[in-house]
Amino acid sequence: MGDLSGYKGAALRFLEKAGAAVGDVLEVRATWGTVTGTLVPRYLYGDGEHIVIKLKSGYNVGLSLGDLSGVRVVAKGDRPSFSPPQPPKPSKGLPKVLLIGTGGTIASRIDYRTGAVRPAVTSEELHAMVPELSQVARVEPEIMFDILSENITPAHWTRLARRVAKAVDEGADGVVITHGTDTLGYTAAALSFALAGVPIPVVLVGAQRSPDRPSSDAPLNLIAAVSVAGTASFSGVYVAMHQGESDDKIALHRGTRVRKNHTSRRDAFESVDVPLAAVWGRGGLEHVADGLPPRGREFKPSPRFDGAAALLKFYPSMPGGLVRAAKRAGAKVIVMEGTGLGHVSKEVAKELRLFIRSGGVACMTSQCVRGRLDLSVYDTGRDLTRMGVLPLGDMLAETALVKAMWVLGTGAKGEKARKLMAEDLAGETTTRTFPG
Amino acid sequence: MGDLSGYKGAALRFLEKAGAAVGDVLEVRATWGTVTGTLVPRYLYGDGEHIVIKLKSGYNVGLSLGDLSGVRVVAKGDRPSFSPPQPPKPSKGLPKVLLIGTGGTIASRIDYRTGAVRPAVTSEELHAMVPELSQVARVEPEIMFDILSENITPAHWTRLARRVAKAVDEGADGVVITHGTDTLGYTAAALSFALAGVPIPVVLVGAQRSPDRPSSDAPLNLIAAVSVAGTASFSGVYVAMHQGESDDKIALHRGTRVRKNHTSRRDAFESVDVPLAAVWGRGGLEHVADGLPPRGREFKPSPRFDGAAALLKFYPSMPGGLVRAAKRAGAKVIVMEGTGLGHVSKEVAKELRLFIRSGGVACMTSQCVRGRLDLSVYDTGRDLTRMGVLPLGDMLAETALVKAMWVLGTGAKGEKARKLMAEDLAGETTTRTFPG
Numbered sequence: 001m002g003d004l005s006g007y008k009g010a011a012l013r014f015l016e017k018a019g020a021a022v023g024d025v026l027e028v029r030a031t032w033g034t035v036t037g038t039l040v041p042r043y044l045y046g047d048g049e050h051i052v053i054k055l056k057s058g059y060n061v062g063l064s065l066g067d068l069s070g071v072r073v074v075a076k077g078d079r080p081s082f083s084p085p086q087p088p089k090p091s092k093g094l095p096k097v098l099l100i101g102t103g104g105t106i107a108s109r110i111d112y113r114t115g116a117v118r119p120a121v122t123s124e125e126l127h128a129m130v131p132e133l134s135q136v137a138r139v140e141p142e143i144m145f146d147i148l149s150e151n152i153t154p155a156h157w158t159r160l161a162r163r164v165a166k167a168v169d170e171g172a173d174g175v176v177i178t179h180g181t182d183t184l185g186y187t188a189a190a191l192s193f194a195l196a197g198v199p200i201p202v203v204l205v206g207a208q209r210s211p212d213r214p215s216s217d218a219p220l221n222l223i224a225a226v227s228v229a230g231t232a233s234f235s236g237v238y239v240a241m242h243q244g245e246s247d248d249k250i251a252l253h254r255g256t257r258v259r260k261n262h263t264s265r266r267d268a269f270e271s272v273d274v275p276l277a278a279v280w281g282r283g284g285l286e287h288v289a290d291g292l293p294p295r296g297r298e299f300k301p302s303p304r305f306d307g308a309a310a311l312l313k314f315y316p317s318m319p320g321g322l323v324r325a326a327k328r329a330g331a332k333v334i335v336m337e338g339t340g341l342g343h344v345s346k347e348v349a350k351e352l353r354l355f356i357r358s359g360g361v362a363c364m365t366s367q368c369v370r371g372r373l374d375l376s377v378y379d380t381g382r383d384l385t386r387m388g389v390l391p392l393g394d395m396l397a398e399t400a401l402v403k404a405m406w407v408l409g410t411g412a413k414g415e416k417a418r419k420l421m422a423e424d425l426a427g428e429t430t431t432r433t434f435p436g
Numbered sequence: 437m438g439d440l441s442g443y444k445g446a447a448l449r450f451l452e453k454a455g456a457a458v459g460d461v462l463e464v465r466a467t468w469g470t471v472t473g474t475l476v477p478r479y480l481y482g483d484g485e486h487i488v489i490k491l492k493s494g495y496n497v498g499l500s501l502g503d504l505s506g507v508r509v510v511a512k513g514d515r516p517s518f519s520p521p522q523p524p525k526p527s528k529g530l531p532k533v534l535l536i537g538t539g540g541t542i543a544s545r546i547d548y549r550t551g552a553v554r555p556a557v558t559s560e561e562l563h564a565m566v567p568e569l570s571q572v573a574r575v576e577p578e579i580m581f582d583i584l585s586e587n588i589t590p591a592h593w594t595r596l597a598r599r600v601a602k603a604v605d606e607g608a609d610g611v612v613i614t615h616g617t618d619t620l621g622y623t624a625a626a627l628s629f630a631l632a633g634v635p636i637p638v639v640l641v642g643a644q645r646s647p648d649r650p651s652s653d654a655p656l657n658l659i660a661a662v663s664v665a666g667t668a669s670f671s672g673v674y675v676a677m678h679q680g681e682s683d684d685k686i687a688l689h690r691g692t693r694v695r696k697n698h699t700s701r702r703d704a705f706e707s708v709d710v711p712l713a714a715v716w717g718r719g720g721l722e723h724v725a726d727g728l729p730p731r732g733r734e735f736k737p738s739p740r741f742d743g744a745a746a747l748l749k750f751y752p753s754m755p756g757g758l759v760r761a762a763k764r765a766g767a768k769v770i771v772m773e774g775t776g777l778g779h780v781s782k783e784v785a786k787e788l789r790l791f792i793r794s795g796g797v798a799c800m801t802s803q804c805v806r807g808r809l810d811l812s813v814y815d816t817g818r819d820l821t822r823m824g825v826l827p828l829g830d831m832l833a834e835t836a837l838v839k840a841m842w843v844l845g846t847g848a849k850g851e852k853a854r855k856l857m858a859e860d861l862a863g864e865t866t867t868r869t870f871p872g
Contacts, residue, residue: 032822062815148816150779153753182775186752263777263807310758313749313773315837316622317589322746325761337749339618341699343586369805371699379498380584386468401751 005041009048010065015039023077026053028063029070035061036074094138095173095230100163101143102156102179130219137173137230149180152187154305154405160187161194161303164202168299174201174229178222181206181268184239185258189399190305192237192255192426193406197299203229204255205240208266217242217266224250224280232285234292237426238277242266249286252278256399256428259369273370273394274430302410309333309404311397313367314344320351333361333404333417336389337397342366342373343380353387361417363390363404365397390418393429403428441477445484446501451475459513462489464499465506471497472510530574531609531666536599537579538592538615566655573609573666585616588623590741590841596623597630597739600638604735610637610665614658617642617704620675621694625835626741628673628691628862629842633735638673639665640691644702653678653702660686660716668721670728673862674713678702685722688714692835692864695805709806709830710866738846745769745840747833749803750780756787769797769840769853772825773833778802778809779816789823797853799826799840801833826854829865839864 003022004015020026020039027036028051037053050062051071133139144163145156164175179187184206191202205225207218225240237255244267253271262268271277279287310326312318314336326334334355338344342364344352352362364384366373372394375381385391392400400421407420424430439458440451456462456475463472464487473489486498569575580599581592600611615623620642627638641661643654661676673691680703689707698704707713715723746762748754750772762770770791774780778800780788788798800820802809808830811817821827828836836857843856860866 061812061818148779148814150750150752150775150816151781180776182777182779183752260776260804261806263802263804263809265807268804268807307753310755311749311751313747314586315747315834316586316619317743317841319746319765321765322758322761325758325764328761329755329757339586340616340696341618343584343618345587366699368696368699368704370697371701371704373699376497378584380586382497398751405753 003041007041007048007051011048011051014065014068014071015051018071018073020071020073021077024073025075025077027072027074028053028068030063030067031069032067035063037061038077091138094136096171097137097139097226097230098164098167098170098172098175099139099141099226100160100175100177101141101146102152102160102177103146103148130222132219132223133226136223136227139176139226140172149183149187152180152183154190154307154409157187157190157194157305157402158303158409161191161301164191164195164198165299165301165303168198168200172200174203174226174232176222176225176229177202177204179204179206181208181241181260185260185269185396186398186402188237188239188253188255188258189396189402189428190406192428193403194303194305195237195299195301196426197293197297198237198301199235199296199299201229201232201235201295202237202255203240203252204238208242208264208268215266217247220247221250224252227284228252228278228280232278232288233295234278234288235295235297236277236293239269240280241269243276243279248281250280251276252280254427256403256426257396259396259398261369272396273372274427302406304409305405306408307405308408309335309401311335311337311401313337313397314339314348316345318345318348320347323348323351323355327355327358327360331360332408332413333363333421335363335365335392335397335400335404337367338364338373339367341377341381342375342384342391343378344384346380349380349384349387349389352384352389356388359414361390361404361414361421362388363392363400363421365392365395365400367397369396390421392421395429399428439477443477443484443487447484447487450501450504450507451487454507454509456507456509457513460509461511461513463508463510464489464504466499466503467505468503471499473497474513527574530572532607533573533575533662533666534600534603534606534608534611535575535577535662536596536611536613537577537582538588538596538613539582539584566658568655568659569662572659572663575612575662576608585619585623588616588619590626590743590845593623593626593630593741593838594739594845597627597737600627600631600634601735601737601739604634604636608636610639610662610668612658612661612665613638613640615640615642617644617677617696621696621705621832622834622838624673624675624689624691624694625832625838625864626842628864629839630739630741631673631735631737632862633729633733634673634737635671635731635733635735637665637668637671637731638691639676639688640674641676644678644700644704651702653683656683657686660688663720664688664714664716668714668724669731670714670724671731671733672713672729675705676716677705679712679715684717686716687712688716690863692839692862693832695832695834697805708832709808710863738842740845741841742844743841744844745771745837747771747773747837749773749833750775750784752781754781754784756783759784759787759791763791763794763796767796768844768849769799769857771799771801771828771833771836771840773803774800774809775803777813777817778811778820778827779814780820782816785816785820785823785825788820788825792824795850797826797840797850797857798824799828799836799857801828801831801836803833805832826857828857831865835864 037055203225209216239253243249243251310331373391473491639661645652675689679685679687746767809827
């Protein structure tokens with residue numbers, strides 16, 4: 001009987017019946033085709049309904065038992081002769097960093113036998129994956145949830161904000177949050193508002209390539225995040241990801257100004273229209289922007305979010321019905337992604353006017369991603385201003401949406417909500433003048 | 437009585453009563469405030485309900501009579517002593533270029549007296565604005581419509597496509613279309629599909645700064661567009677805009693791969709994930725990409741569009757109701773802008789499944805803007821594929837929406853529509869492999 005680490009329930013029985021063990025090469029028949037790959041261990045919180053195999057391409061695929069009609073062991077895996085290295089005793093002088101896992105692949109370790117991905121939940125495992133961590137901080141790992149980041153909701157942001165606030169109370173020198181990259185930018189913005197004034201560095205970090213692939217960005221991103229969280233002289237919410245495609249510099253982005261601008265590159269994340277907050281190299285922080293807040297500020301978390309806000313991207317001939325639908329779905333704030341300097345068609349403008357008249361708050365951002373709104377240049381913009389649409393300057397559309405959910409979470413309504421949306425609370429909008 | 441060129445109806449009476457003339461500095465009181473600026477002439481197709489004044493900032497503002505409570509002449513304008521220069525007789529040997537105006541500021545001329553913006557509708561006016569044009573082509577200007585580009589609809593695309601097809605029949609060597617920059621990318625994509633195989637160059641061109649401002653990009657963009665339309669050895673649909681902030685190089689972008697990525701910069705337009713089609717310098721084309729189609733191809737326009745497609749951008753906690761609303765508004769195709777490699781939440785995925793079951797076509801693109809989808813890496817992606825969501829590779833979301841409207845315009849439905857969406861018809865998607 002081979003090792004079936006982490007498998008349970010129906011998945012365990014399915015594999016036992018086939019005589020399969022972790023590390024074996026399996027040919028699996030599913031309703032949608034046949035795949036061949038190496039069986040990898042499941043992790044602690046895995047369900048009993050999937051098996052996971054590593055394809056030749058390096059990607060791991062989770063296969064749902066319901067889809068599987070058979071499995072055959074093509075080759076037995078080798079039993080490795082070595083064990084993972086043990087971490088040294090962490091030095092008492094090192095800073096204390098809470099490492100919160102939310103389900104991204106970044107905080108996973110490379111299995112010593114199969115190269116498979118598992119969340120690293122113990123200090124030993126973390127050390128096995130990234131030995132350097134033991135030299136920069138006493139890392140206390142904690143998995144809060146384990147979901148694909150596209151399923152993150154405002155409720156998760158609230159839990160994360162509360163946990164970070166607790167870590168501050170507990171005396172943590174910094175917090176690192178590992179997160180799937182898909183919605184990492186949204187969560188970074190959410191925590192920037194919920195934790196405005198946080199006295200320590202809170203660094204969100206992800207990986208574009210899973211840690212078991214030779215090209216993975218996971219180890220370096222994680223080392224940088226922990227190093228910055230533990231030792232930086234500044235505080236606030238940041239995202240740590242590769243600055244370029246080469247594996248040497250990590251960019252620290254401000255939480256409200258960062259966007260995933262590429263599906264797969266290691267340097268997919270970019271600071272939009274603002275300088276990087278900092279750059280980290282293998283020797284430590286190499287560059288820190290002026291004006292970042294120091295550690296030890298006053299801090300009163302405001303962790304509640306209310307999801308009653310909608311983001312609508314304008315397009316030619318967009319039906320006004322989509323604005324009404326957002327309202328019907330409960331939206332009290334609508335963030336439009338208009339064209340250019342902040343425009344929408346007459347039909348959509350008419351619906352926004354009705355939405356505002358019924359008590360809703362309508363905000364404008366630009367689908368250009370970069371640059372700043374100016375609603376004073378063209379008729380359309382002035383009409384929108386006159387009807388009460390709120391221009392959000394150079395705020396990112398995604399950040400504006402998250403901010404709206406946070407504003408609603410504070411209980412603010414009507415004029416109060418409008419005022420909060422327009423103010424700069426966490427670096428989400430700058431007051432540079434229009435460069436025309 | 438001063439000159440009130442172009443003013444008519446109520447606007448003319450309002451200005452006459454105040455003793456105002458074009459070129460005078462006026463202080464205008466509106467319901468929303470007071471503005472001071474120079475009265476500029478209206479253009480040929482202006483209505484009688486607005487007056488236009490040029491602010492100190494260089495921007496022109498159109499003021500609606502309904503908002504105005506008074507006007508005062510602050511200073512009388514100077515009468516200039518010169519007339520616009522006359523164009524030379526165009527040389528018979530020059531290529532013939534149809535210049536279609538749609539309402540952007542680009543095809544406007546600088547008024548010799550006030551510096552104001554008016555559409556240039558005669559060869560004389562065009563010459564006055566951009567004398568160089570007479571040296572590169574016999575330009576035949578024609579204003580098709582005069583709207584702000586956020587109000588462009590698929591019906592306008594159809595009219596434009598038909599006019600270009602007629603120009604081909606008439607023996608034009610090239611066509612230039614001036615267009616507001618807000619939705620220039622959408623229209624470029626639309627014409628790329630409607631005019632696939634067009635045997636001449638069709639160049640869309642806009643301006644980020646109006647021609648009366650010293651920093652305007654209008655003249656050079658227009659010269660480049662006319663030059664390329666008239667003389668390039670390749671055919672197809674392109675966008676001509678500044679390559680950088682300096683006023684020397686014009687980038688030619690492929691019509692299906694171009695996006696306005698900044699609200700105000702002169703080089704706001706970028707080719708996404710593909711090389712530029714060509715670069716034009718003051719001496720002519722300096723670089724032309726390999727593989728552009730030659731002139732003189734087979735050509736059968738397909739100018740119809742059907743607006744029954746919707747673009748929805750996913751965001752955390754997006755309500756499934758927005759998908760149902762798009763269907764209720766008549767959408768037969770929904771283009772999702774998912775996160776990362778092409779993901780949406782379980783709730784939205786469930787609604788897409790219902791949409792597909794009811795006969796709709798659901799397509800996936802990425803809100804990352806750059807990069808390529810891969811629905812095989814994560815569970816979410818494989819679930820979406822299984823339920824029939826169509827991944828569109830590296831197709832831009834905006835291009836995908838326009839393509840869907842074109843596909844529907846051909847009368848294609850169901851599987852036929854899916855097949856057309858997935859195929860590369862006009863360079864809208866490339867077949868590079870995922871760089872993982």
